[in-house]
Amino acid sequence: MSIETVLVTGAGAMGSQIAMVAALSGCTVGLYDVDQATLDRAVEQLALRMTAQVAKGRRTAEATRAALSRLTIATVLDEHAADVDLVIEAIVEKLPAKRDLFARLDDLCPPRTILASNSSSFVPSAMATATARADRFLNLHFFNPALVMRCVEVVRGPDTSDDAVRTALEFVEQIGKTPVVLDREIPGFVANRLLGAVRDEAIRLLEGGYADVAAIDTAARTALGYPMGPFELMDLTGIDIGYLTKTARYEETGDPADAPSATVTALVERGDLGRKTGRGFYVYDDDGNRTATTDLASLKGTH
Missing domain, CATH: 3.40.50.720 (NAD(P)-binding Rossmann-like Domain)
Known part of the structure; x- marks a missing residue:
């Protein structure tokens, strides 16, 4: 066929x-x-x-x-x-x-x-x-x-x-x-499981106060050769997509490690989903151009 x-x-x-x-x-x-x-x-x-x-x-x-x-x-x-x-x-x-x-x-x-x-x-x-x-x-x-x-x-x-x-x-x-x-099914498949591990570690570094959004993305691009950093990628694909994926996995496994992070949850709850809404880990103008980085305090709070 x-x-x-x-x-x-x-x-x-x-x-x-x-x-x-x-x-x-x-x-x-x-x-x-x-x-x-x-x-x-x-x-x-x-x-x-x-x-x-x-x-x-x-x-x-x-x-x-x-x-x-x-x-x-x-x-x-x-x-x-x-x-x-x-x-x-x-x-x-x-x-x-x-x-x-x-x-x-x-x-x-x-x-x-x-x-x-x-x-x-x-x-x-x-x-x-x-x-x-x-x-x-x-x-x-x-x-x-x-x-x-x-x-x-x-x-x-x-x-x-x-x-x-x-x-x-x-x-x-x-x-x-x-x-x-x-040949066998597994949640997240191959690429997203690899990306998920990078994304989760990036969020841990951010929430722990070790480095900010821009620094982590810069390291991923300049040291690891990634075309874009994990926060840039989450903003591009939609923060809600990752949130729903983690939520579904957590509902299946019950493992707290599979639950969405506090930062991602806060962004989704107030509708800051990345490029498509004009704000996520970065702030964007009407043409989708990045204009600023959202700091950790803003990510956790309101604006």
Whole structure:
């Protein structure tokens, strides 16, 4: 089986870019979201990104126009689910919502359809049991920004068939990405478990008063060769994403070490989620440019 038609559910930053990646590879792609305004904003942002890439000589105007013509949007799930080879879920990181969606997709999609989640918070088996096709269920975990990052983690659940994994691997290579296969499921998978260890230690250093946000990020970039520091990365991907991931893991294990830190919890509770809200570990202007570092006292208090 080859993947020719793709449905992406959830038109946020990740879902919309995953849809664009698939469209650029030649797939016919549907992008679904319950909110029309979110879909309209996604299409507008994708068009701007494609225009910028054409201006930089990374893509041709003809290729981007063709890709955008292969991408359609819908607020009605039935419109695209009835005849699709692959579904990639990229909605909010809340397990009940994902299970409800996959149960609907299981009813709507033809038997050949592979169901996949972009989640790194939840392993395949946590979602596959909401369907009658655990053998055709897996995780395809893209990284932000999906248009740029090459890695896609392909995670099989205990019941995922070899055929589904093989098809998923071929799809990842088809869209120009590099697959990393996990033969056994584990929360966080590979990359985020490694990143999580760095992030947790960075927060311990910050909360212990050993170094500030900027110093820790600078060390990660200049000593370890990271493209950005852990606090810069949390602001980019959304502090709430990490918070929800840690919360889900803590609910599963009950281990206090898995719970979100006090600093991250405080930021999320007052809505300081990083670049998308204009403030997180750093402060940003209306164009998304960083203007200041938030000190520890401000992180713990109010502003």
